[in-house]
Amino acid sequence: MxxxxxxxxxxxxxxxxxxxxxxxxxxxxxxxxxxxxxxxxxxxxxxxxxxxxxxxxxxxxxxxxxxxxxxxxxxxxxxxxxxxxxxxxxxxxxxxxxxxxxxxxxxxxxxxxxxxxxxxxxxxxxxxxxxxxxxxxxxxxxxxxxxxxxxxxxxxAHAISIDFTLPDLVDTLAAQAFPLAPGQIEAVRGELDTKDAGGLVDAGGEAYLPLLYATGEFDIAIERLAAIDTGGVLADRIAALRSIAAAVAGEGVRLTLDPSERHGFEYQSWFGFTLYADGxxxxxxxxxxxxxxxxxxxxxxxxxxxxxxxxxxxxxxxxxxxxxNEAPEDRLFLPIGHDRATAARLRAIGWRTVAALSEADDAAALACTHVLTGDQAVRI
Structure with a gap:
């Protein structure tokens, strides 16, 4: 073969x-x-x-x-x-x-x-x-x-969804509210990424367990995140997220929050978002x-x-x-000997033209929807 x-x-x-x-x-x-x-x-x-x-x-x-x-x-x-x-x-x-x-x-x-x-x-x-x-x-x-x-x-795109995150969340909490040893931070980040409660506890991040549930529809998740932040370490970030969400709420988009999501946000700092669309x-x-x-x-x-x-x-x-899902575009077949000025005028108003190069050229075979007859585009 x-x-x-x-x-x-x-x-x-x-x-x-x-x-x-x-x-x-x-x-x-x-x-x-x-x-x-x-x-x-x-x-x-x-x-x-x-x-x-x-x-x-x-x-x-x-x-x-x-x-x-x-x-x-x-x-x-x-x-x-x-x-x-x-x-x-x-x-x-x-x-x-x-x-x-x-x-x-x-x-x-x-x-x-x-x-x-x-x-x-x-x-x-x-x-x-x-x-x-x-x-x-x-x-x-x-x-x-x-x-x-x-x-x-x-x-x-239609029915756009936006998922917010706080890429530096673990670092921010580990520095004050939920202290972690330097060697624990990366392990806790990893367990939060995989949403593994057991692994999170084993990594020394039991205090971070509530973050696994501060996810979902934005209005509900942001309230859960605020409830976790009893010391106010995240107050500025929470206020910022609320402000950004309010600004785009009128755009007809769906907003969600996953504050500990890190995948794809390796170089982002305090704010991140992911975009999706229906279909x-x-x-x-x-x-x-x-x-x-x-x-x-x-x-x-x-x-x-x-x-x-x-x-x-x-x-x-x-x-x-x-x-x-797009419908094919109209294409205008130009027979041998067509009037060039007419063809140019039709192209100027948006027509796509396909010129015959020999008498054997066939409009339908060339995916044309119309044929130039005189000075008119006639549907095949």
């Missing part, structure tokens, strides 16, 4: 055929138009950078998930980006270091990882988003979350507040840097859903 392995794509990579590619273009344009309309300027970082820059700019970025290779010119290790955010941080901290703050930047493109996440086999994904550099307060979080909601709706498998995006590390040019070490707030959208699943 003849082998066609040469035509196979690697696991986790796929072609976007015309229909899905067209939907992708429309969805990405709609998302970027929303961000552009709110004053965010697009930047286009390269696909490949020095590994050190990509890995050191954000806490929690794992270089082992990146495709890496030695640059034959510099003989330094390079990597393909697995996340745009460190690149936006680099641009803000270097090329745009003198730009006025708050600095609003947006991006769109593809990211690539060595290994897929969870049940999603994709290793190449679309990522688009916005970063508000220089501020991480409630106003910034509210703007960024509202922008993410508006962008998803413009792309075609779309898995998450559509996440965001929150974070810090851009300042890298010492001599040592390469990261240190405390500039605060920021932003979000990343991963619209592939939404695009697949939209593509499957």
């Amino acid at each position: 003849e082998s066609h392995d040469a035509d196979l794509l690697p696991e986790g990579l796929e072609d976007r055929l015309p229909r899905e590619a067209a939907t992708t273009t429309r969805a990405m344009r709609a998302i970027q138009d929303v961000m552009h309309g709110h004053g965010y300027d697009r930047v286009l970082p390269p696909m490949i950078e020095f590994e050190q820059s990509l890995a050191a700019r954000m806490a929690g970025i794992r270089s082992r998930r990146m495709f890496r290779f030695v640059d034959p010119v510099s003989l330094r290790m390079m990597a393909l980006r697995s996340d745009f955010t460190p690149q936006i941080g680099r641009i803000a901290a270097t090329r745009l270091a003198e730009a006025a703050r708050p600095l609003r930047l947006m991006y769109a493109g593809q990211v690539l990882t060595i290994k897929a996440d969870g049940l999603d086999p994709a290793r190449e994904r679309l990522q688009c988003g916005a970063e508000l550099i220089g501020v991480d307060n409630v106003a910034a979080a509210t703007e960024v979350l509202g922008l993410a909601i508006e962008a998803l709706k413009a792309a075609g 779309v498998r898995g998450l559509l995006g996440r965001g929150g507040t974070y810090r851009i590390a300042a890298i010492d040019a001599g040592s390469g070490d990261g240190s405390a840097g500039e605060v920021a707030t932003g979000f990343s959208l991963y619209p592939d699943a939404l695009i697949a859903l939209l593509s499957a």
Whole structure:
């Protein structure tokens, strides 16, 4: 049997055929138009950078998930980006270091990882988003979350759900209200992530058990979280969550809270959120507040840097859903000898035309819905 392995794509990579590619273009344009309309300027970082820059700019970025290779010119290790955010941080901290703050930047493109996440086999994904550099307060979080909601709706998402989290919750509580030894903190975080009550007790985090039940619908969960915070350590964060939730409540979104959720929030600081939509498998995006590390040019070490707030959208699943449900576009067949001025006029008002190149060309076979007859588009 003849082998066609040469035509196979690697696991986790796929072609976007015309229909899905067209939907992708429309969805990405709609998302970027929303961000552009709110004053965010697009930047286009390269696909490949020095590994050190990509890995050191954000806490929690794992270089082992990146495709890496030695640059034959510099003989330094390079990597393909697995996340745009460190690149936006680099641009803000270097090329745009003198730009006025708050600095609003947006991006769109593809990211690539060595290994897929969870049940999603994709290793190449679309990522688009916005970063508000220089501020991480409630106003910034509210703007960024509202922008993410508006962008998803413009792309075609419906019944959006938002799950809030407090990524630094364990560190905040461990420092005062529920003290933990340094060696216990990571273990307690892990047990909270897996929602394992028994494991949490074994890790020395019995005081953290109530957090497992401060989850669910936002209004109920935030009251449970407030009841846990008898010492008032979380008062500012709880007030901030209430304010952000109130600001987006009129957007017709469903709000939930899981204050101890950490998966995917490795570099976020006090606030984080995950975005979902009806009919779309898995998450559509996440965001929150974070810090851009300042890298010492001599040592390469990261240190405390500039605060920021932003979000990343991963619209592939939404695009697949939209593509499957979108009606085919009208296409106008132009016979041999058609009037070019008429065809140009019709294209100017929105028609897609397909010109015959020989008498053998067939309108129906070419997926056309109309034929140009004289100066009129006549449905087949």
